[in-house]
Amino acid sequence: MRNVAILSGIAVAATGIAVSTGVLSQPLPVNGAAAALSTSTPAKSLSQAELADREQRASRSEDRRPVTDTVKARALSNASGRAVTKTEDLSNADPRDLARALMPQFGMSSSQFGCLDNIWSQESGWNVHAANPSSSAYGIPQALPGSKMSSAGPNWEDNAETQIRWGLGYIRDRYGSACAAWSYKQGAGWY
Numbered sequence: 001m002r003n004v005a006i007l008s009g010i011a012v013a014a015t016g017i018a019v020s021t022g023v024l025s026q027p028l029p030v031n032g033a034a035a036a037l038s039t040s041t042p043a044k045s046l047s048q049a050e051l052a053d054r055e056q057r058a059s060r061s062e063d064r065r066p067v068t069d070t071v072k073a074r075a076l077s078n079a080s081g082r083a084v085t086k087t088e089d090l091s092n093a094d095p096r097d098l099a100r101a102l103m104p105q106f107g108m109s110s111s112q113f114g115c116l117d118n119i120w121s122q123e124s125g126w127n128v129h130a131a132n133p134s135s136s137a138y139g140i141p142q143a144l145p146g147s148k149m150s151s152a153g154p155n156w157e158d159n160a161e162t163q164i165r166w167g168l169g170y171i172r173d174r175y176g177s178a179c180a181a182w183s184y185k186q187g188a189g190w191y
Contacts, residue, residue, distance in 0.1 A: 115182035141167025
């Protein structure tokens with residue numbers, strides 16, 4: 001959610017820059033009033049009374065509320081109200097969907113999912129309980145030994161999310177990306 005908010009803020013800023021650049025780069029049409037101002041004759045000084053009159057006409061202060069709406073202020077304050085949040089139980093989610101959703105948290109884009117899928121399909125077939133009897137590698141990422149995954153959570157033996165989080169961290173730290181790990185695995189036969 002935080003990534004979405006950050007990306008939204010970046011998009012708003014980029015849009016503002018693009019719009020202002022387009023506005024500033026367009027020549028302004030010259031109408032009668034603008035033409036009068038753009039001539040080389042010296043500008044007329046305005047008296048204090050004329051300036052005060054212009055300011056009064058331009059000001060919209062009388063349109064503003066003199067006191068903040070207390071209901072609105074209370075609703076917007078941090079001290080009151082409840083945040084509306086959404087939680088989702090991912091314990092029964094397909095491990096592939098779970099991995100795809102978690103990849104951005106480990107600096108990997110969804111375009112890298114194919115490489116991750118290739119690795120873990122060959123390693124474990126995405127089976128949480130996959131165990132290699134000759135090496136003692138265990139779980140979806142085939143951690144060696146499997147108990148290494150306890151650093152991601154105490155439920156590492158049975159929980160796909162814990163195993164995937166550990167596996168994505170391992171790939172990020174060792175190879176930098178899922179596709180770099182896949183490339184290594186293709187040559188070495190392991191990752």
